[in-house]
Amino acid sequence: MxxxxxxxxxxxxxxxxxxxxxxxxxxxxxxxxxxKIFRLHSFVLKVCSPYFxxxxxxxxxxxxxxxxxxxxxNISIEVFEILIKYIYSGKLExxxxxxxxxxxxxxxxxxxxxxxxxxxxxxxxxxxxxxLKLNIIFILYTANKFVRFTxxxxxxxxxxxxxxSLVLRADDFVTIEQECFIxxxxxxxxxxxxxxVWDKLMEWAIARSNGLLPSDVTNWTIDDVTTFGTLIQPFxxxxxxxxxxxxxxxxxxKPFKSIFNDKFYIKIIEHYCFNYTSKLVNYIDSQIxxxxxxxxxxxxxKLMKQQNQEITYEFNLLVRGSRDGFDKDTFHECCDYKxxxxxxxxxxxxxxxxxxFNPHSWKHQKGYNKTNESFIFSLDxxxxxxxxxxxxxxxxxxxxxxxxxxxxFGSGKSDFEILYREKQGQCSKKSYEKxxxxxxxxxxxxxxEVFHVxxx
Numbered sequence: 001m002x003x004x005x006x007x008x009x010x011x012x013x014x015x016x017x018x019x020x021x022x023x024x025x026x027x028x029x030x031x032x033x034x035x036k037i038f039r040l041h042s043f044v045l046k047v048c049s050p051y052f053x054x055x056x057x058x059x060x061x062x063x064x065x066x067x068x069x070x071x072x073x074n075i076s077i078e079v080f081e082i083l084i085k086y087i088y089s090g091k092l093e094x095x096x097x098x099x100x101x102x103x104x105x106x107x108x109x110x111x112x113x114x115x116x117x118x119x120x121x122x123x124x125x126x127x128x129x130x131x132l133k134l135n136i137i138f139i140l141y142t143a144n145k146f147v148r149f150t151x152x153x154x155x156x157x158x159x160x161x162x163x164x165s166l167v168l169r170a171d172d173f174v175t176i177e178q179e180c181f182i183x184x185x186x187x188x189x190x191x192x193x194x195x196x197v198w199d200k201l202m203e204w205a206i207a208r209s210n211g212l213l214p215s216d217v218t219n220w221t222i223d224d225v226t227t228f229g230t231l232i233q234p235f236x237x238x239x240x241x242x243x244x245x246x247x248x249x250x251x252x253x254k255p256f257k258s259i260f261n262d263k264f265y266i267k268i269i270e271h272y273c274f275n276y277t278s279k280l281v282n283y284i285d286s287q288i289x290x291x292x293x294x295x296x297x298x299x300x301x302k303l304m305k306q307q308n309q310e311i312t313y314e315f316n317l318l319v320r321g322s323r324d325g326f327d328k329d330t331f332h333e334c335c336d337y338k339x340x341x342x343x344x345x346x347x348x349x350x351x352x353x354x355x356x357f358n359p360h361s362w363k364h365q366k367g368y369n370k371t372n373e374s375f376i377f378s379l380d381x382x383x384x385x386x387x388x389x390x391x392x393x394x395x396x397x398x399x400x401x402x403x404x405x406x407x408x409f410g411s412g413k414s415d416f417e418i419l420y421r422e423k424q425g426q427c428s429k430k431s432y433e434k435x436x437x438x439x440x441x442x443x444x445x446x447x448x449e450v451f452h453v454x455x456x
Contacts, residue, residue, distance in 0.1 A: 013044060013088040025056075025068045029080045036077045038084060042068055048087045051112040075111075079104045086117055094124045099135055103142055110148055122151060133159055194243045198252060201239075205231040222258075229259025236260065241268045262433075266389065269303045284315045287322065288346045288353060288449055289379065296384055297342055297377070301357055301453065304373045304391060315342065315451040322447045326422045331406045331450070337361045340453040343407040345418045345425060347437075348446040353379040354427065354436055356409040356416050357453070358399050366402035368411070374398040376409050376416040378436040390415070394431035407450065413440070418448055 016022055023039040030036060045052040055061065055070070062069045072080065082105055086092045094102055102121055109117035125132060132139055136156055143153035205228050206213045213224055220228070236259075244253065249268075257265055280298040284291055298313045318341065319334035335341060341362065344355045356376040360369050372395045380386040392398045397411035406419025410431035418425035423444050427437035437443075 011089075016041065017084065017088045024066065025070060028069075028071045029073075029075055030077045031073045034077060035073075036080075038080065040084070044087065049112045049114055075108045076104065079108050083108055083112070083114070083117070087114070092117070092120055094121065099131055100138070103135075103138065106149070107142065107146060110146060122149075126151070126155070129155075132156075194240050195245070195248045195252065197239055198244070201232050201235055202228070225256055225258060228256065232259075236264070242271050262391075266303065270299065281313050281315060284451070285317045286315075286344070286449055286451075287320065288344050288447060292384065293353070293379055293381075296379070296387065297355070297357070300375060300377065300389055301340075301342075304357070304375055305359065307455070312456045314454040314456060316454060318450045318452050320447065320449045321423075321445070326419060326448070328404065328406050328419050331419060332362070332364055332403065335362045335407075335450050335452075336364055338452045340455075342451045342453055343418070343448065344451070345445045345448040347425075348423075348444040351381055352437070353381060354416060354418075354425070355379070356399075356407065358407070358409070360399070362399075362407070363401040364403050367400070368397050369399040369401065370396050371398045374409065376432055376436050388434055388436050390432040390434035390436055392431060393433050397431045407448075418445055 017040070020039040023041055025038075025040040025042050025045065027038045027040055028035055029038060042052070042056050046056060056068060075083075078101060082092075082097070082101075094105075097105070102125060106118060106121040106125070109121060132152075132155060136159060139152050140156050143149045143156060202217065206215055208231055209227060212227055214220060241249065241253065260268075280302075281291060281294045284294045286294070289297075294313075294315055301307075301313070302311060318338060319331060324330050324334065339361055340357070340359050342355060342357050344353065346353055354377070357374055358369070359371050359373040363369075372392060375389060375391045377390065378388040380388075392409075394411065398409070400408040400411070400414070402408075405417070407417065408414050409416040410428075412430050413426065413428040415430050415432040416425075416427050416436060420426060420442065423446070424442050425445050426440065426442045427435060428440035429435040
């Protein structure tokens with residue numbers, strides 16, 4: 001009998017909902033331009049929802065012509081219709097909704113303090129755990145934003161512990177709010193395969209670009225790469241590129257090197273260089289540097305010239321000051337038109353080792369060499385990791401040739417020059433990224449060497 005009375009009551013509530021009879025509430029739901037006015041009954045709403053019981057207090061609510069005017073812009077029309085149907089009729093058909101609609105319904109029911117509806121939706125969601133797993137990122141976002149949903153949060157944590165890669169296979173990865181995934185990466189980075197994170201970020205960026213980025217990466221233009229870089233910039237510091245194997249890095253990451261900060265990218269490249277097991281240099285005839293120093297210089301050359309990992313080097317001595325003299329004519333006689341060279345100089349009365357790489361030949365004719373592959377450096381003999389690597393930034397003035405000059409890198413008061421006056425040299429930041437010597441005062445060298453660099 002009680003069931004029949006309940007059904008009869010719900011039928012009457014449904015009728016007045018449909019025809020608006022006796023309504024004393026006009027509720028504007030949704031955000032412009034998608035809004036709808038619902039004509040409702042304050043008594044029904046207050047009986048079912050403690051939220052409305054408080055919201056409809058006389059000193060809070062706006063009343064016009066005995067009608068309560070109320071707005072709920074944060075609930076969609078679709079979700080509110082489901083919610084109101086449940087309140088007035090007791091009917092709930094969750095199977096008719098997609099996953100995200102049911103999550104939005106759960107959030108709305110929680111806000112309106114309709115505990116019975118919250119329980120129904122949660123039970124329905126947990127009955128299909130595969131759907132929860134496929135939407136794990138969105139569930140994480142929801143659980144983080146709405147702390148009441150502890151069961152959902154616990155499910156996500158347990159599912160991730162069982163299978164860390166689950167988050168990378170999630171269907172909702174490409175649409176998830178950026179902040180949530182950044183937080184998730186920060187907390188769980190060590191459990192994920194970094195190249196899979198990179199692949200998913202590409203997938204996410206393509207979807208987030210709203211059609212600007214072609215799905216086929218091989219068709220991307222320079223502008224597309226820039227767009228991609230802008231989208232994923234917040235994620236880059238969170239990826240441990242050192243855990244990506246060399247082949248994956250070369251094939252999948254290196255083509256997008258322009259999106260990286262130069263210093264950050266150089267650190268990544270130096271990691272691969274320092275951990276490369278093949279012998280880059282087998283021997284060097286030097287009184288200034290050793291084989292370990294030569295290997296570091298070789299890695300910098302490989303970086304600037306973007307050469308294959310299989311390339312090895314020979315450093316063939318062309319001139320040594322302590323053996324051949326320090327005059328400019330000797331330098332040109334020994335070094336002109338020999339191809340790529342590395343110049344090394346030891347500063348007198350110090351442990352400073354300065355140098356530079358010229359990818360072109362030194363010449364007798366006066367004028368600048370244009371290149372984007374040259375660099376200068378300062379070696380820290382006590383700790384090579386503290387060495388200074390400075391690439392050219394003004395490529396039109398990378399190196400300078402002339403019969404009255406020795407090795408000279410940069411323009412004007414140059415970035416690195418020796419044999420200025422026999423054994424004198426000087427460094428002053430002009431055309432290269434960093435200064436390789438703290439002072440721009442002239443200094444004396446006690447020896448210098450120039451090596452022809454042979455690629456093999």
